[in-house]
Amino acid sequence: MITIKEVARHAGVSMSTVSYVLSGKRSISEETKRRVEQSIVALGYHPNAGARALASSRSHVLGLIVPLRSDHNMPVIMQFVSSIVASARDYDYDVLLLTKEAGPGEAHRVTARSMADAIIVMDVESADPRVPELREVDAPVVLLGVPDDHQGLNCVDLDFATAGRQMAAHLADLGHRSIALIGSPPAVYERGTSYAARLLAGFQHETGQRNLPASVHSCAADYESVSACLDDVLHSDRGTTGLVVHNEAVLGPLLLELRRRSLEVPADLSVITLCPDDVAQNLAVPLTSIAIPAEELGAIAVEMVTARLEREQAPEVRLLQPRLTNRGSTSAR
Template identity: 40%
Template sequence: MVTISDVAKRAGVSRSTVSYVFSGRRAISPEVRARVADAARELGYTANAGARALRTSQTRVIGLLAQFLDDEFAPAMLQYIQGVTDTARKLGYDVLLVTDPDGPAALRRVTDSRMVDGVVLLNVAEDDPRIPLLRNAEQPGALVGLPRDGAGVDVFDLDFPEAGRLMVEQMVEAGHEEMLLISQPHDVVERGGAYVWRLRDGCMQRAEQLGVRVHHSFAPSRAPEIGECLHDLLDEHPGVTGLLLNNEAAATALPGVLHQRGLSAPDDLSVIGRYSEEFARVFSLPFSSVESAPDFLGRLAVQHLVHRIEGQRPHDSAYIARLVAPVFRDRGSVGPAKRI
């Protein structure tokens, strides 16, 4: 049977350090905690979670409340979940994924029962009913997504207005004067998905400042509807020379649509999406993009949450609201505007 001494030897630390990592009785650096967690996993060692919880009132579990919604592209959501779970594992925590559609009830269940030491919320709406409950819970919380009122929790999100401005600026630098922004389905907006209109507003404001035109349309998040919608939109706006995509399903469908129409990027249309480097790799997307940074946002949320859980940041210390600056990833899909 694998013992705590075996884990200590593999990790290159003392037996007491391993004990502190698993008991939570002393703050251990993230680097050492990760080494111990890796060694335990490699050796198949599992600490007695029940005994630990009785001793320390800690479970070493983070609650992750997320949903796979019909009107959003599931693979994009998975990237946020992976960022959370990978970081939690490296810091010595397990993750309890809760997908109950009744978010407030699920949050009460995991916090009142003390099943978790802290909570991360995904699918954050502008006026999210889970946030007041999390604010009043004994456990600390972190959000990936910017609500109207984020007081009492740490908040991390992409700077979506700046992302919209950046997309327009890249097109204008290449000489484009008429563009089409394709957003998530309108259902996302109706339930409070503020990132949709924040990016749209950033696009529209910058376009007005630069004296160019941006059309805007909502589009489905599923096939074959998204492909049909893209064809319709291109027919409706024949003067458009640049496409701005705030819809991951549209980005994955666009290569096929362009091929069917005998078009290519950037020769016929320039294209900029909003998605991650990993998303582009998985779906072999050839389009330039603004990095959505889901793994980075998940990592930030967990790191700051663990700091609060372990007392490195007191529960009532100043809360963080961090917007990550967008980064442009050039994959060669933006070229000079084609003049008709």
């Protein structure tokens, strides 16, 4: 079935221009109108009911796809959601929150029924099965995350690979000669979540380049799992003196268990983490950290998707550079 996106590409105009030609809601030059009409005839385009509704009016709603899973850290997820909702209101848009774990087809369903003018997608996987569909949706789509195959897609995220490298380098530069990464819960890695995979790749790249002994430990958020994880991390054979933690939910139990074991941060063990600033600075021991800039990322995602509602733009990937704040939880060895 021919889509409005294909008509726009054939005519060399934006999708909104095709919509205005179909609806007559805006004045379009005769030359442009003729070119669009010729493309419609040449391609045999027939707008369906959803497309006609989208052409004639906007819902002024942005769809936000964020499946809520048991392994998600909800306070952090809600920071992203709150930022997107607040930023959308600045553009006079509301947000339709789509939390069901739906597979490919969800974005098309929502836009084809004129429930939303554009889509923001969270919880992006490295080999995300939704990618082929997202390329074909007749509406702007922005991913808050970066799949491995991101050609033709609009994405924004923190540069997690660089963050992994920077945290490993921070400990190495302080003289640590054996470090560990306490990472996300097993389900996050099994699902191939993009941010976790990219941070792990950055961490392993840096430690490999430096020939720095390093171990990786997936950890669930319950206290028993944290305790068992520390048993492995701190085994005498490893000689671990520095921790990189990429799992916000374990930070509280982790510090509590270290205290129970009479281990002081940073005198006995240096700890650096990736998490929101407010989390890092309000723990029992304020932690040196790289921030998850949820507010900034959410605002950029909204800015990108609304800009594409107004005009055709080339796909882009924006990666925010990590910002490290030293709160004294790491020290030289």
